[in-house]
Amino acid sequence: MIRHSVILKLKSDLGLEEKQAFFDAVDKLAVIPNVQKFEVLKQISTKNKFEYGISMEFDNQEQYDFYSNHAEHQAFIQNFWIKSVEDFLEIDYILI
């Protein structure tokens, strides 16, 4: 199991409609093949600057790579991520 996640802060000048469009686009990532336990999260600790998290699991690295390279994911990056996200951190976990 690989748990892929990203913690992010949206651009502060993002309008409500743009924000909604961003999260609608995020939701569509869940249907890319092999994506499991897809979650959209609100980050509530005051000890970091990030606002949201996206988390998903893959059975193995091949499935993760398939997702990363998938046209839908690439289109999401180009059309929504780059325009909307101010800062982020990718975190990938495996169970010890």
Added chain:
Amino acid sequence: MIRHSVILKLKSDLGLEEKQAFFDAVDKLAVIPNVQKFEVLKQISTKNKFEYGISMEFDNQEQYDFYSNHAEHQAFIQNFWIKSVEDFLEIDYILI
């Protein structure tokens, strides 16, 4: 549900025995009352500097606070965390 997690990097001069003692102490946090879905994780993305993650869930903020203030957790911070951890980030999530 609140998912409390911390992503961390250990001090680079930590010996094998100290590292083992740290993770043995981490494992004991799982038995503090109300701690659910306790996980110790290895961080494998090359896009950040952190090495490990610890994740757990609570039903609500009261349970989270009870854990944070619990003597076993406080002793862990004093006896293991401060001595062993070089850098960390706390991340707390709720489902949107």
